[in-house]
Amino acid sequence: MEKEFEKKELTKKSVNFSGWYNDVVLRADLADYAPVKGCMVFKPYGFAIWENIQKILDQKIKEAGVPNAYFPLFIPENFLKKEKEHIEGFSPELAVVTIGGGRKLKEKLVVRPTSETIMYEMFSRWIKSWRDLPFSVNQWCNVVRWEKRPRLFLRTTEFLWQEGHTVHRTQKEAEKEVKRALDVYIDLYREFFAIDGVFGEKSELEKFPGAKKTLTYEMLMPDGKALQGCTSHNLGQNFANVFNIRFQDKDGKMKIPWQTSWGFTTRSIGALIMVHGDDNGLIIPPKLAPIQIVVVPIFQGSQIDKKILKRVDDIKNILCDFKVEIDDRKEVSIGWKFNEWEIKGVPLRIEIGKKELEENKITIVRRDNWQKNLVDFQNIHNEIVAVLNSIQKDLFNKSKTFLKENIREVFTYDEFKNTAHYYKGFIKAFWCGDSRCEKNIKNETKATTRCLAGDSGRGKCIYCGRKATKKWFFAQAY
Amino acid sequence: MEKEFEKKELTKKSVNFSGWYNDVVLRADLADYAPVKGCMVFKPYGFAIWENIQKILDQKIKEAGVPNAYFPLFIPENFLKKEKEHIEGFSPELAVVTIGGGRKLKEKLVVRPTSETIMYEMFSRWIKSWRDLPFSVNQWCNVVRWEKRPRLFLRTTEFLWQEGHTVHRTQKEAEKEVKRALDVYIDLYREFFAIDGVFGEKSELEKFPGAKKTLTYEMLMPDGKALQGCTSHNLGQNFANVFNIRFQDKDGKMKIPWQTSWGFTTRSIGALIMVHGDDNGLIIPPKLAPIQIVVVPIFQGSQIDKKILKRVDDIKNILCDFKVEIDDRKEVSIGWKFNEWEIKGVPLRIEIGKKELEENKITIVRRDNWQKNLVDFQNIHNEIVAVLNSIQKDLFNKSKTFLKENIREVFTYDEFKNTAHYYKGFIKAFWCGDSRCEKNIKNETKATTRCLAGDSGRGKCIYCGRKATKKWFFAQAY
Numbered sequence: 001m002e003k004e005f006e007k008k009e010l011t012k013k014s015v016n017f018s019g020w021y022n023d024v025v026l027r028a029d030l031a032d033y034a035p036v037k038g039c040m041v042f043k044p045y046g047f048a049i050w051e052n053i054q055k056i057l058d059q060k061i062k063e064a065g066v067p068n069a070y071f072p073l074f075i076p077e078n079f080l081k082k083e084k085e086h087i088e089g090f091s092p093e094l095a096v097v098t099i100g101g102g103r104k105l106k107e108k109l110v111v112r113p114t115s116e117t118i119m120y121e122m123f124s125r126w127i128k129s130w131r132d133l134p135f136s137v138n139q140w141c142n143v144v145r146w147e148k149r150p151r152l153f154l155r156t157t158e159f160l161w162q163e164g165h166t167v168h169r170t171q172k173e174a175e176k177e178v179k180r181a182l183d184v185y186i187d188l189y190r191e192f193f194a195i196d197g198v199f200g201e202k203s204e205l206e207k208f209p210g211a212k213k214t215l216t217y218e219m220l221m222p223d224g225k226a227l228q229g230c231t232s233h234n235l236g237q238n239f240a241n242v243f244n245i246r247f248q249d250k251d252g253k254m255k256i257p258w259q260t261s262w263g264f265t266t267r268s269i270g271a272l273i274m275v276h277g278d279d280n281g282l283i284i285p286p287k288l289a290p291i292q293i294v295v296v297p298i299f300q301g302s303q304i305d306k307k308i309l310k311r312v313d314d315i316k317n318i319l320c321d322f323k324v325e326i327d328d329r330k331e332v333s334i335g336w337k338f339n340e341w342e343i344k345g346v347p348l349r350i351e352i353g354k355k356e357l358e359e360n361k362i363t364i365v366r367r368d369n370w371q372k373n374l375v376d377f378q379n380i381h382n383e384i385v386a387v388l389n390s391i392q393k394d395l396f397n398k399s400k401t402f403l404k405e406n407i408r409e410v411f412t413y414d415e416f417k418n419t420a421h422y423y424k425g426f427i428k429a430f431w432c433g434d435s436r437c438e439k440n441i442k443n444e445t446k447a448t449t450r451c452l453a454g455d456s457g458r459g460k461c462i463y464c465g466r467k468a469t470k471k472w473f474f475a476q477a478y
Numbered sequence: 479m480e481k482e483f484e485k486k487e488l489t490k491k492s493v494n495f496s497g498w499y500n501d502v503v504l505r506a507d508l509a510d511y512a513p514v515k516g517c518m519v520f521k522p523y524g525f526a527i528w529e530n531i532q533k534i535l536d537q538k539i540k541e542a543g544v545p546n547a548y549f550p551l552f553i554p555e556n557f558l559k560k561e562k563e564h565i566e567g568f569s570p571e572l573a574v575v576t577i578g579g580g581r582k583l584k585e586k587l588v589v590r591p592t593s594e595t596i597m598y599e600m601f602s603r604w605i606k607s608w609r610d611l612p613f614s615v616n617q618w619c620n621v622v623r624w625e626k627r628p629r630l631f632l633r634t635t636e637f638l639w640q641e642g643h644t645v646h647r648t649q650k651e652a653e654k655e656v657k658r659a660l661d662v663y664i665d666l667y668r669e670f671f672a673i674d675g676v677f678g679e680k681s682e683l684e685k686f687p688g689a690k691k692t693l694t695y696e697m698l699m700p701d702g703k704a705l706q707g708c709t710s711h712n713l714g715q716n717f718a719n720v721f722n723i724r725f726q727d728k729d730g731k732m733k734i735p736w737q738t739s740w741g742f743t744t745r746s747i748g749a750l751i752m753v754h755g756d757d758n759g760l761i762i763p764p765k766l767a768p769i770q771i772v773v774v775p776i777f778q779g780s781q782i783d784k785k786i787l788k789r790v791d792d793i794k795n796i797l798c799d800f801k802v803e804i805d806d807r808k809e810v811s812i813g814w815k816f817n818e819w820e821i822k823g824v825p826l827r828i829e830i831g832k833k834e835l836e837e838n839k840i841t842i843v844r845r846d847n848w849q850k851n852l853v854d855f856q857n858i859h860n861e862i863v864a865v866l867n868s869i870q871k872d873l874f875n876k877s878k879t880f881l882k883e884n885i886r887e888v889f890t891y892d893e894f895k896n897t898a899h900y901y902k903g904f905i906k907a908f909w910c911g912d913s914r915c916e917k918n919i920k921n922e923t924k925a926t927t928r929c930l931a932g933d934s935g936r937g938k939c940i941y942c943g944r945k946a947t948k949k950w951f952f953a954q955a956y
Binding site: 050067070075099121122137142157331 | 510512513514517518519520521522525526528529545546547548549550551552553554557569570571572573574575576577578579580586587589596599600603604609615619620622624625626635636638809
């Protein structure tokens with residue numbers, strides 16, 4: 001078993017990106033395929049990344065005044081049918097319970113693909129007056145959307161997420177909330193995931209089924225395809241209308257409130273893997289790493305040096321505010337250990353052998369650029385803080401550069417097709433907003449609109465040549 | 479709306495216990511009935527209690543070296559059928575998915591009622607050698623067991639829980655783990671829930687379907703019925719056998735490992751409500767309270783006193799390590815506020831009015847015994863620490879006394895029937911261990927075995943009169 005592990009080479013990211021992805025997920029012990037098609041198992045090392053994400057995001061959500069709650073997994077089928085676009089969007093992806101407690105159910109129950117409908121039924125019972133607004137709630141849970149082409153983390157029938165839902169007195173307030181929620185996600189991706197991206201409004205075709213407007217953060221993967229990182233929806237009054245949510249306003253009149261919802265999923269871990277990993281395995285940014293530092297004592301031959309072990313212990317104590325793993329296993333070689341922690345993407349390795357001990361130093365090796373340094377033992381803590389910060393920053397800068405270099409603005413459809421075919425990446429172009437052009441572009445180039453690019457002007461639609469005032473980001477997407 | 483709230487009296491706990499329970503759960507905003515029969519909605523205030531429990535228990539689980547992971551919600555029907563007792567026990571309670579992605583499924587998928595089967599299929603792939611043992615994993619998730627007589631928190635079709643699963647090289651090690659896990663739960667109930675209980679082994683009839691042995695913590699509710707607080711199972715080699723989990727031992731031979739599983743659910747919140755609450759509402763022990771202290775500024779008439787508000791602000795800063803709520807609402811009366819926070823069971827209230835300000839004091843009022851004290855402003859922090867500790871301790875002592883007073887040892891079946899009928903509570907009696915006696919006792923008195931009482935000797939079975947060496951706790955149970 002162990003020998004096999006050492007021998008088997010990791011698929012090279014640079015040679016076979018998709019093979020590398022599956023290989024690294026399994027070999028780094030992040031996850032495994034489940035016996036149910038389309039589902040996955042989050043193994044402890046992979047789940048620990050999600051727990052780190054949860055901890056950060058949960059705090060940000062609470063700081064914004066949104067408390068956690070929990071709503072049922074099962075949704076009566078007729079609830080989903082109330083909002084026309086919503087059921088049209090989700091119906092091909094539903095898992096349906098038809099038997100409960102040994103009996104055929106009179107009304108089928110859908111396993112939640114998202115919780116708007118079940119939540120808003122409750123909101124309509126709870127919200128009565130303007131004093132109850134803004135009303136907000138968040139839920140961490142599992143959701144199910146039947147997946148025909150599953151990929152670990154990226155597309156699975158069951159996945160984990162957080163879904164926030166808010167209700168407001170005015171449209172303006174709802175619009176502000178949609179942006180606030182997206183800003184939290186942007187910060188999370190940039191500061192913690194160290195992944196730069198573009199963000200903005202989705203097109204009519206790409207928006208959430210039932211929403212008035214959807215905002216997104218879109219990241220570029222190394223293969224030039226885009227990945228939608230999260231979404232924040234302005235639901236307008238669509239759901240409030242059909243779920244009969246009404247409030248008595250200050251003027252005594254009954255009014256329909258404005259709603260938002262926003263979600264962040266375990267899919268984000270897929271982006272983390274793809275963006276930072278290399279031929280040797282994962283590279284996890286220090287701020288999300290389950291293990292930030294691995295300490296490997298290096299003995300001469302098979303002789304265990306107690307002084308070295310004592311020093312390892314000291315290091316562990318000094319670095320008690322970091323997530324440190326001591327690898328003093330005897331049954332595997334040093335080379336094996338290095339290899340394993342590299343695959344697992346631990347951002348920093350500390351080596352401590354006889355030489356280091358004599359010189360009162362430690363050797364540190366960065367996972368991201370293999371930089372090796374001797375550091376004074378007295379200085380460990382400060383040095384480690386600095387190096388981890390530097391890794392986090394460098395990973396982000398690399399991602400930022402990659403993004404910048406892979407946004408290409410085009411003005412003719414020939415250029416567009418060429419870019420979509422040879423370079424991939426984000427293509428920035430004028431589009432008239434007509435869904436027919438968008439569909440044709442997708443059919444002909446595989447590229448879809450990812451989001452509004454933000455800059456406007458006077459231009460011509462890249463496809464039909466009609467007048468267009470807005471530029472959009474296009475890309476082939478995951 | 480608001481007027482109604484003030485007027486409507488809370489059902490009295492002392493008059494109608496079951497009515498009081500439902501009333502207080504709804505009025506304290508802990509939860510609501512869901513539109514799907516048997517399911518419930520955890521509202522933010524109720525969910526915050528679960529989050530507090532999770533935080534404490536998750537830390538204890540991690541300290542024991544058990545990492546979190548996540549396994550699929552859906553289990554292929556044939557997995558559940560592999561362990562005979564297991565499927566017999568769970569089959570009446572299953573929810574079954576028969577449609578996925580718009581198509582009828584070839585193999586039905588069961589929504590997990592517990593995860594032994596799906597996890598152990600994976601364990602059989604992962605565990606190869608004695609070096610992989612002990613292997614352990616924990617999961618926080620939702621589970622579904624169809625419930626015909628639902629009650630909020632206590633019995634719901636969907637509930638939330640933590641399930642830990644471990645695999646061991648030896649039987650002895652597994653046995654130790656089962657006890658260790660139970661000990662964690664006992665501590666949790668005693669130290670944090672402030673609820674005393676009895677604990678021990680379950681009978682053959684009452685144990686977990688598929689387990690070799692089940693340990694339980696059983697608490698007594700004010701109506702004299704017992705509530706099972708958690709369980710820890712020694713699964714023996716039953717599941718390892720059928721799921722083909724094998725490991726190569728140090729001697730080179732392939733062996734079957736020993737397994738345990740242990741769980742703690744949102745049902746525990748039901749116990750918390752029932753045990754501590756009173757005619758005025760909830761009483762939440764300080765260590766689990768979402769709000770530990772409510773500060774109510776008291777103004778003379780409608781005039782807002784800025785000095786008082788300033789003092790309230792100072793108090794909040796001094797008490798920043800507590801969960802403090804400031805209630806400075808203008809639209810409701812002081813009486814209303816007191817009433818609301820009493821229903822919600824906030825353990826301590828601070829009042830600050832003109833008198834307190836002038837004397838440089840604050841008034842504190844305990845929720846559990848209504849004790850009212852004037853405390854020097856200089857001394858707030860220390861006083862609050864002491865009072866909250868005292869509340870926590872007093873609630874536990876009250877529970878301890880109640881338990882002690884409601885364990886009755888009986889030696890004849892007439893005494894047994896009398897006690898079961900008139901006093902309820904725990905009945906301690908010799909029982910021969912024959913399931914037929916156990917079933918007859920249940921049919922005739924509604925009392926079931928809760929767990930082994932621990933003390934043994936020479937006696938006669940309370941039912942059949944045959945020789946018996948072990949005493950058991952019996953009670954009518956939730």
